[in-house]
Structure formats: structure tokens, C-alpha cells
């Protein structure tokens with residue numbers, strides 16, 4: 001391939017969605033993927049439902065990932081797997097390593113689409129020993145669906161986000177019988193409709209509970225739970241530590257690009273541009289978790305902004321940095337808001353809460369409400385607010401007028 | 405399941421070292437290079453499974469070691485030897501330098517005595533610091549710091565590659581390693597010991613007890629009695645993300661107390677930032693659980709020292725057990741039984757002192773072998789921040805662990821060769837696989853595939869349908 005115009009880092013739904021759209025518009029696109037297979041997280045989500053938005057069909061994750069990959073290749077995208085991006089340099093210079101050793105690639109635009117991962121056991125400071133068999137959902141899925149292995153037979157599952165129910169499905173597929181789902185909060189995080197699955201699998205959901213200690217020297221041979229009724233031991237042989245999504249922003253760390261402390265992802269403007277306008281970003285890297293379909297269409301929209309950038313049709317970078325002015329607000333994307341034009345991919349603020357809140361979500365500038373919407377929501381739920389086209393120059397804040 | 409440790413490597417040796425911790429590894433190297441035929445007997449699936457599994461990885465100068473002690477002499481000699489041999493073995497050294505910091509009036513009052521002790525211990529380059537001077541050197545340091553002094557010679561090393569390197573050199577020059585081989589009993593007949601082990605009998609003229617946390621127990625098993633009691637002392641640690649490493653160039657030490665060196669804040673040889681250890685007495689020699697309240701307290705202490713640490717992500721937490729005894733001094737003795745040396749109670753400085761302890765014990769043993777004239781020097785692959793990494797060289801086969809940039813070639817190498825590991829923990833210690841930010845989210849499945857059928861305790865049951 002002659003020098004690419006666009007380099008996409010990551011071949012998940014977001015990266016492939018964008019790459020395909022760019023290639024379809026006649027651009028030379030190179031996708032860099034560090035895994036041996038393209039497709040991102042869906043590669044190891046062996047369950048439904050994927051693909052409705054993209055292919056108007058109900059697919060399992062691996063089939064969906066294969067279809068996305070085929071579509072990208074058919075559009076003319078070059079995908080290089082087993083190629084790890086190791087650092088980002090100003091102006092679209094990307095350092096990589098693969099079996100041939102380190103080298104550098106350059107493109108007019110680099111799109112980051114490196115996705116999210118779950119929070120580790122260590123980062124949650126879970127007590128006890130450190131035996132094998134303590135896994136994230138992602139690791140479990142990889143073992144079960146990619147390797148057809150069974151890491152344990154009767155684990156406990158920590159967390160009750162949607163992905164915890166994916167963990168249940170994964171267990172069911174492999175003949176693993178979880179002893180319990182454990183949730184520190186007073187109710188399950190995901191929409192309660194997922195509860196039927198736990199009920200159907202006869203897995204009790206223990207609320208207000210936590211894992212006090214994991215036991216075992218090489219393999220898990222039990223866990224101690226802290227429950228409202230006191231400590232309790234379960235004979236678990238594994239632990240699934242699920243959820244707590246966080247952007248895989250390793251490449252941003254130590255780079256010249258700005259990171260948003262609230263989201264853990266890059267600071268972007270409404271075009272998806274980073275602090276160095278040679279870089280763009282899309283997908284779950286931005287905010288933690290959305291569905292594959294969402295990420296794919298976000299990729300397609302960012303592709304339009306990149307096409308405009310390649311033709312020098314984007315407005316100059318600039319705008320006001322948004323600040324979060326309410327304790328229940330966890331993150332908001334984009335973080336830099338300039339005057340708008342139609343067709344910007346991030347024309348809506350995507351917002352997440354850190355605790356349940358009810359009231360009016362407000363975007364404020366110079367004492368005026370620029371945009372507002374009623375909310376009655378909880379952490380991990382999707383929230384959004386349409387951004388106005390006209391903006392002043394004063395500080396921009398997002399707040400909640402809370403009804404208690 | 406350590407196929408590397410072939411059974412037909414003989415049962416009769418000059419020297420049997422019991423225990424493959426860092427001390428046993430250094431002993432095996434020293435006696436092998438001195439010309440003895442050495443066997444190392446280790447009960448665990450892999451080496452470094454005891455006290456040497458988790459420590460702060462500081463290469464100490466001995467500035468605060470008890471004056472005129474064997475410990476001090478061994479640290480001084482070990483420190484010098486590490487510098488001598490590290491290039492040839494490919495062992496890292498991160499020249500951090502330490503600052504001992506006083507946070508209270510009482511601690512400040514203790515500084516002159518500590519400086520005097522350092523000088524008496526032969527560490528002559530310590531430099532007193534005022535609070536503002538300390539802050540100039542370490543801008544992220546809390547303003548609460550009152551005074552301190554610099555110890556430029558305290559450095560950071562890789563806690564495991566040193567011991568692996570010593571053992572590898574011993575093996576390359578003829579020593580034999582037997583893992584999953586627990587010494588059960590000993591009997592002396594004539595001028596030889598006969599050790600009963602879980603994999604058969606082994607005989608040797610000289611037996612060295614380097615059993616760390618089980619030192620007293622091995623004394624009893626071999627000689628019938630022990631002259632000390634191990635009192636395990638747990639140390640818990642919090643390891644922060646690599647973003648935090650920029651907050652402290654020096655090793656930040658507190659003013660030590662009689663019992664402990666106290667809570668340290670320092671970088672690691674892998675580019676993270678570490679806070680710990682605690683010092684908690686316990687009876688259990690095998691289990692070293694971490695506890696959330698203690699980890700949180702460590703984090704608070706870390707943030708008191710470096711306020712900007714708040715908000716940095718935690719990458720890992722762990723705990724180690726020190727083989728402490730009733731006394732501070734090392735428990736090294738040659739007169740418990742003929743042809744038997746106990747190297748016990750190597751409490752909290754064994755990583756630094758190991759090479760020195762080994763030379764000391766070779767001298768004590770007074771044996772007349774002919775040293776190997778031209779020994780082999782195997783080289784370790786560098787996995788620290790001190791030097792190029794495998795991913796920077798062609799032919800690495802691609803990255804498996806994305807956070808720590810561990811290559812397929814590195815993992816294959818750790819699973820093969822004379823020191824091939826048969827445990828996941830051993831694989832982590834040799835390569836750092838799964839030890840980074842994501843703690844195995846991305847690479848566990850790939851690793852489970854690569855290690856299938858190659859670990860004593862597999863990561864998963866074989867394929868299902």
C-alpha cells in the first residue's frame with residue numbers, strides 16, 4: 001500500500017465502521033490491530049444480539065466481527081493485525097512494533113478507536129490472596145469462546161452491569177454454574193429485565209454485598225463475602241470481576257495529547273478531534289461503554305468529519321472547555337465545545353452519572369441556560385443533550401438542578 | 405511438571421542447597437563457581453515461591469543496618485558484587501538514590517544519629533537536606549517534610565531477575581535444580597548427608613539450609629532441632645500506574661524504627677510507583693492476604709507524602725512475608741551439625757545481601773574445590789526500564805501482553821530452557837505478563853492458549869464443546 005491518508009488504531013466496531021466509510025469515499029485507509037484477529041471485543045462475545053443496525057440481522061459477536069472485517073476489506077481497507085501501536089507523536093506520526101521490530105508510520109489523520117476494558121481486581125482493592133482463576137468478563141469470554149476452555153466450574157460474579165449478564169451467558173455456554181452474583185449497591189446496575197437470566201440460571205443476586213477476601217494460593221478455593229447479615233463463605237473456585245469500564249487510553253498517557261480526567265479518554269471537540277488536530281477518536285475509548293452498534297455508527301459519523309478535514313473543510317480547532325459542576329456528573333463528551341455546524345459527529349453531549357439523580361440537566365454559559373433536559377437516571381445509563389450551534393465565550397458548565 | 409528438572413541428573417553431590425529463594429540462588433551460584441557440584445532442592449513448582457516472591461526491590465547500601473553485624477557485612481559485599489556482575493548477567497539497575505525524610509519533630513531529632521550510623525557503616529556519601537532542599541530535589545513532595553538526608557547509593561532492581569540470573573549461571577556451569585522436591589529428613593553417615601525428599605534420596609557432603617520462611621523447620625528435619633523460630637512478618641504493597649512514576653525520582657524512605665524500615669514510596673524497575681510495605685506479624689507462613697483497609701491506609705500515607713498521587717490508578721496490590729526471627733541478626737551458623745550450615749532469618753535485606761551472604765558462606769565452609777576457570781555467563785532478557793526490551797528487536801513474534809509489552813518470544817523463552825517455569829506465577833515473574841494496568845483483561849485468553857499443557861496448575865480445563 002502506498003502511504004495511507006488515514007491510520008485507524010483499533011479494529012473494533014468503531015474503527016472498522018470509520019475505516020469502511022473512509023475507504024468507500026475513496027480514501028487510503030490502514031487499520032492497525034494488535035490482536036491476531038480483527039474485530040475488537042465482539043470477537044469473543046459468543047452471544048447475541050449484534051448487527052441489527054449494521055447488517056439488519058441478528059448475529060453472534062464473532063460472526064458480527066467477521067462481517068465487519070470482511071466489509072472493511074471489501075471496501076478497500078488494509079488491515080494489519082499483530083501490529084501494536086506503541087506511541088503517538090505530533091502531527092500524525094505513529095510508532096509501532098510488529099514481528100519485524102519497531103518502525104514509524106505517518107498519515108494526515110490518525111483515528112484512535114482503542115475501546116474499553118473492565119476494572120481489575122487490584123484496582124478495586126479486593127482483599128485476600130492472588131490465586132489464578134480471578135478473571136474479568138473479557139478474559140473469561142476469550143477463554144470460553146476463543147479457546148473453548150473452562151477456567152472454573154462454580155465462580156461468583158462481582159457486579160451487575162449488563163456485562164455481568166454477558167458473563168452469565170458465557171458461563172451457561174461453558175457449563176459453568178455461578179454460585180452468586182454480588183453487587184455492592186442497593187439494586188442491580190443494568191435494567192432489571194436482565195434479572196430473568198439470573199433467575200433462569202438459579203443464580204442468586206446478593207445486593208449490598210461485596211467480596212471481602214479471595215482465598216487460595218494457586219487456585220481459588222473459596223471467597224468470603226461481606227453481606228448485610230455479616231460475613232459468609234462460599235466454596236467458589238473462581239471469581240469473575242465484571243464491569244467498571246474504563247477507556248484503554250494507554251497510548252494517550254505520556255503522549256502530547258490531552259486526557260480528560262473525568263472520562264479517562266481523550267479530550268475531543270464536536271468533530272471528534274483531539275488536542276492535536278491530526279488525531280481523532282471514536283468508540284468506547286471516549287466514555288466507557290456503549291453498544292457495538294452505537295460505536296459502529298459513531299465511527300461512520302467521525303469518518304465524515306475526517307473526510308472534511310482531509311479537504312480542509314473543518315473549522316479551526318477551538319472552543320470552550322466544558323466543566324462539570326455537579327457531584328452526580330461523572331463525565332461528558334465532547335469536552336471542548338465550539339460554535340457548531342450541522343453534520344458534526346458529536347452534536348450531542350454524551351453524559352454519564354456517578355450516582356442516581358433526578359431533575360434538570362443544564363448546559364450553562366454566562367448565567368444562561370443554553371440547553372436543558374429532564375432526567376431521572378442512574379449510573380451507566382445513556383444520557384444526552386443536544387448542543388446549541390450558537391455559543392458565547394464565557395466558561396461553559398454542565399450542571400443538574402436536582403429534585404430531591 | 406518441570407520437565408527441565410530431569411530426574412537422571414544424579415543423586416550425589418558436593419553441596420545440597422535447600423531452598424531456591426534469592427539466597428539459595430546466590431549460594432548455588434557461588435558454590436558452583438567455586439568448583440563444587442551443587443544441587444538445589446526446592447519444594448515448590450517453581451523457584452522464588454517463598455519470601456523472595458514479593459519485596460520492595462531496593463538494592464540497599466546498608467546505611468541503616470545494625471553496626472558491625474553480619475547483615476551489614478553481607479549487604480555491603482552483596483551490593484558491591486551486584487554492581488560487578490550485573491552487566492555480564494544482564495541484570496538491571498535503576499540508579500534512583502534515596503532520601504530519608506523526617507515528618508515529625510521527633511523524627512527530625514533522630515536524623516543526626518542516622519547519618520552518623522551511615523558513616524560508621526561505610527556509606528560515606530550521605531548528604532543532609534533541609535525541608536526546602538528536599539522539595540527542590542523532589543517537587544511533588546508534601547510541604548510537611550521537615551528535613552532529611554540523601555543516600556545516593558540506594559538503587560532499584562528487578563526483584564526476580566537477579567535470583568533467576570544467579571540460578572541460571574549456576575545451572576549453566578553444572579549445578580542441578582530439582583523443583584517440586586521437598587526435603588523431609590536428613591541423616592549423616594560418614595562424611596555425607598543423606599536427604600530424604602519427596603522425589604527420592606539425595607546425598608551431599610555439605611548441606612545448606614536456605615529455606616527462608618521454613619528455615620527453623622528444615623533445621624529440625626535435617627538436624628533434629630532448631631535454634632530459632634521464624635516469625636513471619638507480612639508486608640502489603642500498593643503499586644500505582646506508570647503515570648505516577650514521574651512523581652518521585654528518589655526512593656523516599658521514612659526514618660526507620662527498631663522493627664521496620666517503614667513505608668517507602670519509590671518507583672519500580674518496571675516504571676510503576678510503589679507504596680509499602682506494612683510490617684504485620686502473623687503465624688501463617690504460606691498465606692499472605694492483602695486487606696482493603698490496609699491498602700487504603702497505604703494509599704493515604706502515599707498521598708500524604710506525594711499529594712499529587714491522589715487520583716492515580718492502582719495497577720497491582722500484593723503482600724510478601726519476611727522470614728523474621730526472634731532477633732534482628734541473620735541466623736547463619738556452621739556448628740549445629742557437621743557439614744551443615746544454616747542460613748536462616750534473612751529477614752528484610754536478602755535481595756541486596758544475597759551475593760554477599762553467598763561469599764560469606766563459601767568462606768565459612770572452608771572447602772578446597774578448584775574454582776571454575778572460565779565460567780559461562782548466561783544473559784537475562786531485560787524486562788525493566790533500564791535498557792532495551794524484546795519488543796524493540798525484530799523477530800519477537802508479536803505482543804501478547806499489551807500493557808507490559810511482553811512478546812510471544814519472551815513467553816516461549818520463559819516456558820523453555822534450563823529454568824523453564826511450570827507455573828503461571830513463575831511466568832509472570834519472568835516476563836511480567838498480566839502484571840500491567842489491565843491485569844490480564846486482554847491477554848489471559850492468549851496466555852491460556854500458549855500455556856496449555858505446560859503448567860503444573862493449568863489456567864483452564866482443556867477444550868470443551
Ligand SMILES: Cc1cc2nc3c(=O)[nH]c(=O)nc-3n(C[C@H](O)[C@H](O)[C@H](O)COP(=O)(O)OP(=O)(O)OC[C@H]3O[C@@H](n4cnc5c(N)ncnc54)[C@H](O)[C@@H]3O)c2cc1C
Pocket residue numbers: 009010011012013014015016032033034035039040041042045048083084085086113114115116117118137138141163166248251282283284285289290291292293295
Ligand atoms: C467484556 C466486554 C463485553 C462486552 N459485551 C458487549 C455486548 O455483548 N454487546 C455490545 O454491544 N457491547 C459489548 N461490549 C462493549 C464493547 O466495548 C463494544 O461492543 C465495542 O466493541 C466497542 O467498540 P470499539 O471499536 O470502541 O472498541 P473495541 O471493540 O474494544 O476495539 C478496540 C480495538 O483496538 C485495538 N487496540 C487497542 N490498542 C491498540 C494499540 N495500541 N495498537 C493496536 N491496536 C490496538 C484492540 O486490540 C481492539 O481490537 C462489551 C465490552 C466488554 C469489555
Ligand SMILES: Cc1cc2nc3c(=O)[nH]c(=O)nc-3n(C[C@H](O)[C@H](O)[C@H](O)COP(=O)(O)OP(=O)(O)OC[C@H]3O[C@@H](n4cnc5c(N)ncnc54)[C@H](O)[C@@H]3O)c2cc1C
Pocket residue numbers: 422423424425426427428445446447448451452453454455456457458459460461462463464585586587588614615616617618619622637638639640681723724725726727750751752753754755756757
Ligand atoms: C515486604 C518485604 C519487603 C522487602 N524488601 C526488600 C528490599 O527492598 N531489599 C532487599 O534487599 N530485601 C527485601 N526484602 C527481603 C528479601 O525479600 C528476603 O530477605 C529474601 O527474599 C529472603 O530469601 P530466602 O532465599 O532466604 O528465602 P525464601 O525466598 O523464602 O526461599 C526459601 C525457599 O525454600 C523453599 N523451601 C522451604 N522449605 C523447604 C523444604 N523442606 N524443601 C525444599 N525447599 C524448601 C521455599 O519454597 C522457598 O522457595 C523484603 C522482604 C519482604 C517480605
